[in-house]
Amino acid sequence: MSLFNSQLFFSFLLFLAAYLAKIGLIKLINRNAGTKSTNRRLHINTAKNAINMVFIIALLMLWSNELQNFALSIAAFVVAIVLATRELIQCFIGFLYISSTNPFRVGDWIQTNNQFGEVAETDWAKVTILEISADTYAYTGKTIFLPNNQLMTLPIKNMNYMKRYINHSFSVVMDCIKTNPYDLVPKLYAKAEGYCFEFTDVAQRYNKLIENRLGVQIAGPAPTIKVQTTDIGKVSFVFSIFCPTSKAKKIEQSLISDFYTLYFKAQENAEVNSLSVSDDNALIPTNNQSNSVRNT
Secondary structure, eight states: OOOHHHHHHHHHHHHHHHHHHHHHHHHHHHHHSTHHHHHHHHHHHHHHHHHHHHHHHHHHHTTTHHHHHHHHHHHHHHHHHHTTTTTHHHHHHHHHHHHHHHHOOOOEEEEEEEEEEEEEEEEESSSEEEEOOOTTTTTTEEEEEGGGGGTTTSEEEOOOOGGGGEEEEEEEEESSSSSSSSGTHHHHHHHHHHHHGGHHHHHHHHHHHHHHHHHHSSOOSEEEEEEEEEEEEEEEEEEEEEEEEGHHHHHHHHHHHHHHHHHHHHHHHHHHHHHHHHHHHHHOOOOOHHHHHHHH
16 A cells, blocks of 8 residues: 555544544533533533644644645746736736825826826836826827836836826027127016916916815916026026916917017117117217317
């Protein structure tokens, strides 16, 4: 008889012994328990649990070597499965992370690294994002599938407040400016206020709402214009306007057009003034000319 067959035979004997022991103890308890049914059920339950425990311990001892080998093979199989499906497991853990921390929800605008768009769908493997251009704030028509495991290592920026209003900044750099740049600022500021006048009240309320929700003070809602210089010495006009996202690029183009109009007009006036000054100087006689006139 082989070892395996002998272990099966002893296992059957253990099972039979445990079964007979249960029947014997139940009959003994029923005979000596008296009239109280509660005590009889309690003793029977205790006896059954004790026999079951002894039977399981004896069975484990009998099959200890085989169970150890089986556990090792299972562990090796599990390790192989984990290595083969590591990315999927990480994606599932990332899904649990997103669900528990709730950094965003469907419909929010988010940015991860260079990916910017609106969250369209989330599942256990990926996040589906509708790409949005960071320059025009318009949908590009492209769909981004971002694995959940990347969301555990990459920074996530929730840009949801930008869906309605945005603090839009842009600059105009001049290579060689021939007028005083600060002379253009008041007129440009008046133009910017005119473009923002129709939504000033709503922008103020929305700006206050964002500050209360984030607990910080953000720029706006009044437009700002700064004159700066670049690293190579060029003059830069930096515009910042708090406006509806859908109108940001339109206002930007209007202000750039107004800037060039005012600049070239100021340059023409400067040239006219310089010419008139030159003409006036030409009409004024010099000392030599005056002396020659008196001598004649």
